[in-house]
Amino acid sequence: MSVPSVVVHRDADVLANAVAARIITRLVDVQSAKGSASIVLTGGTVGIATLAAIAATPARDAVDWRRLDIWWGDERFLPSGDKERNETGAREALLDHVDVNPERVHVMLGPDSGLTAEESAESYAAELRRAARPEDHGPVPGFDVMLLGMGPDSHVASLFPGMPALYDTRPVVAVHGAPKPPPTRISLTLPAIQSSREVWVVAAGEEKSGAVRLALSDSGHVQVPASGARGRARTLFLLDRAAASKIPPELGRISSP
Numbered sequence: 001m002s003v004p005s006v007v008v009h010r011d012a013d014v015l016a017n018a019v020a021a022r023i024i025t026r027l028v029d030v031q032s033a034k035g036s037a038s039i040v041l042t043g044g045t046v047g048i049a050t051l052a053a054i055a056a057t058p059a060r061d062a063v064d065w066r067r068l069d070i071w072w073g074d075e076r077f078l079p080s081g082d083k084e085r086n087e088t089g090a091r092e093a094l095l096d097h098v099d100v101n102p103e104r105v106h107v108m109l110g111p112d113s114g115l116t117a118e119e120s121a122e123s124y125a126a127e128l129r130r131a132a133r134p135e136d137h138g139p140v141p142g143f144d145v146m147l148l149g150m151g152p153d154s155h156v157a158s159l160f161p162g163m164p165a166l167y168d169t170r171p172v173v174a175v176h177g178a179p180k181p182p183p184t185r186i187s188l189t190l191p192a193i194q195s196s197r198e199v200w201v202v203a204a205g206e207e208k209s210g211a212v213r214l215a216l217s218d219s220g221h222v223q224v225p226a227s228g229a230r231g232r233a234r235t236l237f238l239l240d241r242a243a244a245s246k247i248p249p250e251l252g253r254i255s256s257p
């Protein structure tokens with residue numbers, strides 16, 4: 001697993017625009033090298049603001065959206081179209097505005113599918129398994145980039161501190177009793193997150209600063225789930241100044257004045 005690098009931007013707005021630019025560059029680079037690319041989306045404030053920033057820039061047209069597989073790191077177990085679903089946020093902010101291939105948009109199913117949360121998690125795991133290639137050496141594709149928001153409690157995806165999902169070795173699990181509503185969710189687990197080539201944790205705001213400091217330390221993954229958010233080739237913590245305010249100065253690289 002890779003050692004995290006930290007990049008600090010002036011504020012949440014600059015952060016969202018900078019992450020948007022990074023995503024476009026990464027997808028264009030991967031598509032020119034391999035033909036198609038994959039991305040894992042997140043919900044949350046900076047995650048959705050980043051998608052809106054991609055939609056707002058003409059540079060988005062450099063990406064071949066039809067040759068992109070779109071996955072989610074977690075989903076709130078709510079019916080399709082519910083405003084609180086991460087999928088709904090992503091569609092409104094970006095996916096409805098670009099020419100994606102609907103067959104390559106891999107949503108986590110909600111209760112309106114007739115599945116239980118457990119069955120939905122199993123169905124997503126099966127979809128991941130079908131997409132994995134021999135070179136991935138496991139049941140999950142080596143995603144080109146995984147975007148993860150982080151909560152003030154250091155949760156990533158729907159992996160909340162101390163919850164059983166953090167001990168699970170399956171790639172996708174149902175989460176019950178999440179401390180942040182809604183209580184029922186579907187989430188990739190840490191082994192699935194760690195099979196990603198690149199993991200980018202995005203966070204803004206002073207209330208995230210303690211969690212950021214712990215996520216960059218040797219804290220245990222069960223107490224601090226974000227400390228397990230690491231990519232195989234690269235891990236980035238993309239932060240605004242407020243979220244970076246508690247990390248040792250030598251770790252932070254300011255990239256916007």
Ligand SMILES: O=C1O[C@H](COP(=O)(O)O)[C@@H](O)[C@H](O)[C@H]1O
Nearest residue numbers: 042043044045046149150151157
């Ligand atoms: O509930 C969730 O929260 C996190 C972080 O959200 P934020 O609003 O504090 O940025 C998000 O990453 C996750 O995907 C989502 O389901």
